[in-house]
Amino acid sequence: MRHLRILTGLLAAIAMTLVGLTVAPSAQADRSLAVAPSSSTADAGRVDAERAKPKHQFKRLDAGNTKRRNVFYVSGKIPTFKGKVLKLQKAGSKKGNYRTFKTKRTNKKGAFRIVFKASVGTHIRLLVPGTKFRKTTTQYVGKVYRR
Numbered sequence: 558m559r560h561l562r563i564l565t566g567l568l569a570a571i572a573m574t575l576v577g578l579t580v581a582p583s584a585q586a587d588r589s590l591a592v593a594p595s596s597s598t599a600d601a602g603r604v605d606a607e608r609a610k611p612k613h614q615f616k617r618l619d620a621g622n623t624k625r626r627n628v629f630y631v632s633g634k635i636p637t638f639k640g641k642v643l644k645l646q647k648a649g650s651k652k653g654n655y656r657t658f659k660t661k662r663t664n665k666k667g668a669f670r671i672v673f674k675a676s677v678g679t680h681i682r683l684l685v686p687g688t689k690f691r692k693t694t695t696q697y698v699g700k701v702y703r704r
Contacts, residue, residue: 608692610687610690610691610692611690611691611692612691612692612694613635613637613638613685613691613694614635614636614637615633615634615635615696616633616634616635616636616667617632617633617634618631618632618633618683618696618698619631619632619633620632620681620698620699623672627674627675627676628672628673628674629672629673629674629675629681629701630670630671630672630673631645631670631671631673631681631683631698632668632669632670632671633668633669633683634666634667634668634669635663635667635669635685636666636667637667637688637691638663638667638685638688638691639663639664639665639666639667640662640663640664640665641662641663641686641688642660642661642662642663642686643660643661643662643663643669643683643684643685643686644657644659644660644683644684644685644686645657645658645659645660645661645671645673645681645682645683645684646658646681646682646683646684647675647679647680647681647682648679648680648682649678649679649680650680651680651697651700653680655680655682655684657684658673659671659673675701676701677701677702677703678700678701678702679700679701680697680699680700680701681697681698681699681700681701682695682696682697682698683695683696683698
């Protein structure tokens, strides 16, 4: 009985492969016809273009304590994002839901320094919005902890 099930499954797999091989060439022939692009193919083109964009480049990124208690800083340089607003986000866990709690504009060279208050256990990341030539980029900064 078990051998019969195995043999039946094998025959079904072979039959499906043969059907797939016979259908594939006719589908290829249909694609050669000139067809106006539908909205789904236009959306797919936009998605591919978005994937093709490179991420923003962080030339320098530094984070640390200030002299004040529970006050920290993040500084860095993003040469691909000059004179625009970036976002500092926080969450309860590294993979958690991040929410923006501080924004800062970079200078004409792309440098920034953000000073913020945070409690122990908070996870911090930077979100650099997408531009015409770069896609939205997030960079994990770290977790606030006690020394």
